Amino acid sequence: GIQVEQSPPDLILQEGANSTLRCNFSDSVNNLQWFHQNPWGQLINLFYIPSGTKQNGRLSATTVATERYSLLYISSSQTTDSGVYFCAVAYSGAGSYQLTFGKGTKLSVIP
Amino acid sequence: DGGITQSPKYLFRKEGQNVTLSCEQNLNHDAMYWYRQDPGQGLRLIYYSQIVNDFQKGDIAEGYSVSREKKESFPLTVTSAQKNPTAFYLCASLPRGRVPEAFFGQGTRLTVV
Numbered sequence: 001g002i003q004v005e006q007s008p009p010d011l012i013l014q015e016g017a018n019s020t021l022r023c024n025f026s027d028s029v030n031n032l033q034w035f036h037q038n039p040w041g042q043l044i045n046l047f048y049i050p051s052g053t054k055q056n057g058r059l060s061a062t063t064v065a066t067e068r069y070s071l072l073y074i075s076s077s078q079t080t081d082s083g084v085y086f087c088a089v090a091y092s093g094a095g096s097y098q099l100t101f102g103k104g105t106k107l108s109v110i111p
Numbered sequence: 112d113g114g115i116t117q118s119p120k121y122l123f124r125k126e127g128q129n130v131t132l133s134c135e136q137n138l139n140h141d142a143m144y145w146y147r148q149d150p151g152q153g154l155r156l157i158y159y160s161q162i163v164n165d166f167q168k169g170d171i172a173e174g175y176s177v178s179r180e181k182k183e184s185f186p187l188t189v190t191s192a193q194k195n196p197t198a199f200y201l202c203a204s205l206p207r208g209r210v211p212e213a214f215f216g217q218g219t220r221l222t223v224v
Contacts, residue, residue, distance in 0.1 A: 035215075101154045
């Protein structure tokens with residue numbers, strides 16, 4: 001199956017700072033998602049971004065599928081950005097879709 | 112609003128009991144998944160189902176069982192054979208087709224007492 005690796009595993013930021021989270025994947029895919037897991041455990045969809053760049057407020061994401069990586073940018077970070085960020089790919093194998101996740105990046109934004 | 116509903120939000124189980132976690136979706140998605148998350152860890156796949164009346168084991172299926180009698184529903188039973196069931200359980204669904212974007216429920220936190 002596809003391997004998904006995220007870096008860094010942990011990140012501590014001062015409020016107002018910018019950050020870049022990275023997701024590498026081992027094979028060609030035509031889909032990729034970024035999620036934010038909030039302190040209550042819920043996984044919130046941030047981006048569905050198989051290729052190109054998308055922006056949503058202070059967050060943006062870029063996927064370069066040919067080079068097998070995706071980046072999540074957080075600008076002017078706020079304490080509410082704290083939590084774990086996961087990337088995931090869905091690949092089709094043996095007639096079914098498998099969802100594979102990275103291990104996540106734990107972000108702590110301190111005031 | 113379309114979405115995935117998991118219930119209950121919190122569940123306490125006595126040793127030796129079976130408990131069932133509910134997952135319902137009204138997104139008309141074909142595929143549904145159950146994941147387990149331990150504190151500070153990532154998501155591990157328990158079971159998944161691509162169509163009604165069919166499901167496959169994931170990486171950590173031992174001690175769990177599922178059914179898929181309806182497209183909308185994919186309940187997970189944590190049996191007494193699961194030796195360490197205390198964890199956070201997440202259900203997800205995924206459509207077939209050109210845009211396989213997954214959505215998650217709010218999760219169920221299971222504690223053995």
